[in-house]
Amino acid sequence: MTPYYGLARGYLSGKYRSAGDLKGTRSGGVKTYLEGDGPRVLAALDQVAEATGAIQAQIALAWIAARLGAMELTLDRDQLDARDAASAATETA
Numbered sequence: 001m002t003p004y005y006g007l008a009r010g011y012l013s014g015k016y017r018s019a020g021d022l023k024g025t026r027s028g029g030v031k032t033y034l035e036g037d038g039p040r041v042l043a044a045l046d047q048v049a050e051a052t053g054a055i056q057a058q059i060a061l062a063w064i065a066a067r068l069g070a071m072e073l074t075l076d077r078d079q080l081d082a083r084d085a086a087s088a089a090t091e092t093a
Helices: 005-013 026-034 038-052 056-067 077-092
Strands: none
Touching: 005 026, 005 038, 005 056, 026 038, 038 056
């Protein structure tokens, strides 16, 4: 499962960099990110990607995880299994 809005509807994956990249039904919501702070945020992701070898989506998700304290949280096997089971039930429904 990937947090769709955590990646700004896919914008923070680096997939959309100009209006010409907007194709498909999902891309319409990305238009707002092409203006304002969006390009500056992508440029920052690009810098980190170059320095780390990670892709933009990884960097954006790592930033979210760090901001939410997720890096300090450890789930035990039962908690992970319960989350996996809940997701599997949703995927097969």
